[in-house]
Amino acid sequence: MPMFPPVVYVPCAPAQDTDELTIDLRATGDGLLALLVYSAMDRLIEHCGAAQPWTVLLTSDLDRVRSATGFALVLLDVDIPEELRRTEEER
Template identity: 50%
Template sequence: MPCSLLKPGDDRLSVDLRRTRDGRMALLVYSALDRLVKCCGDQQPWTVMPATDLEAIRLDTQYEIVFLDLEIPDEFRRRSGEE
């Protein structure tokens, strides 16, 4: 799952959410690490979470839709040194 640190030096993570064209908040989920790297780039921080945690994440973040193995366009991918 794409993520980032809440702030430098913090060990807590924040899952990456994306806004859809119709305004909904989407959670991006990848079925394997090779798919995450292919779809998000090799600079994307990530974490592994069990599917059973998705409801807790939904309650915390209020995401409305899940996208599986969605390819992120190059211009929206993280670059080296970006959080």
């Protein structure tokens, strides 16, 4: 299991019809729901792109987020392919 820093940077998705953000979960190739987290802001930008909305979470809060969202995996510092990254228009 990877060692997580005390805080992680988490990609978010714009919520429909509000100014709020929701945690961005991704489906893996085998159908599991994954939470992507990044160990530093520069890694989030490098791996997700500059247009990616984000929030900061305490690592200790990840279990609470799992209970609320049902994700099965936490993936650390994963690269998002260019064609799947959010654009400025999607912010």
